[in-house]
Amino acid sequence: MQLRLPTLLSFNAGYIDTASFLAIHGLFAAHVTGNFVTLGAALVTDNHSGALAKLLALPMFCIAVIASKLIDQLFLSQQKSSYTFLLKSKFTLYLLAALISVKYLPFPEGDHWPAFVVGMLLICGMAIQNAMHRLHWVKESPTTVMTGSTTQLMLDVGDLLSKSEKTDKVAIKTRFKKILPVMISFAIGCAIAAIVYHFALMWIFFVPPALMILIYIKKDQYAK
Template structure:
């Protein structure tokens, strides 16, 4: 299986979401709306560990996406692309999170400034990945939340069993060939994050900046707008 940009980013999203959930008191860095569920559960149970990070994850996500759009517009006004800058910014955010985490992992089961900062850095980086998908990877399958991709695959599977036309079958094959590998990469990222958390905790957040180096290497390997 050829390793391309969407597979690397899908793996990264699965890895970061699982690593943040396990390492930072149930925080979802890539799937930020899930934090409302864990926040509600925490408040109900009385165990409010990581509550501030979960509460501020969505505002942080929104602020970063808003900022990315402004940055992109400023580049467009100068007849340039924001693409390289945004990838480098993701690498920087992941790297700072990795440096802090090496010093302070494992994070205690209470709210601390290192765990909060690492959580917000991860949310910010994944916000950029979400925004860049809408700005530069518009023809690629989503690389973060897999709900929409799973829904589309099941709809396509149902269409396939309804004896569609050859043209429709070709469209379904094409979607499967782009969506399924990214979904599998996401799932693999989740599994690897769990293994690193179990057996090499101190290196948990070192993997994402390495993945960003791989992403930068493969940065042109995507379906053009």
């Protein structure tokens, strides 16, 4: 599997979602709607840890997406591209999260400010990645949530199994080549985050800013 931009981005999303879930008491940084589930569970159990972060995850995500759009419009008004600025913003957010976390990990249970701030920084970074799919990576497969991609692949498998004459095997093959590496990379990111959490917790949030350097190097490898 080649280290193309989409696979790096999906690895980043899988890694951050798992790392935040494990280290910040059930907070999803990429799959933010999942926080409604964990928030609901927290409200009816004795474990209310991180409830504030889960409650504010979606509003923070929305604010970051709106900010990304406004920044993009500002650059466009100056006949420039927001592409590199948004990538650098992601790196800055991840680096701040890493620097804060290395001092306070492991985060205690409850709504303590270090865990809350780190969680919000990671959510903002993932919000930018989601926004960039609509602003710059329009032709690329989604890299943050795999539900839609999995659905499309299974529909394609169903088409192949049906042996219908209307099945466009060339189009299906093209989609498989684009989507499958992204899904595998996301899963690998999840697994690596779990391993780092177990063996090197203090450094778990240093992987995303390091990965952003590689993403920046590969920033022009996307479908235009």
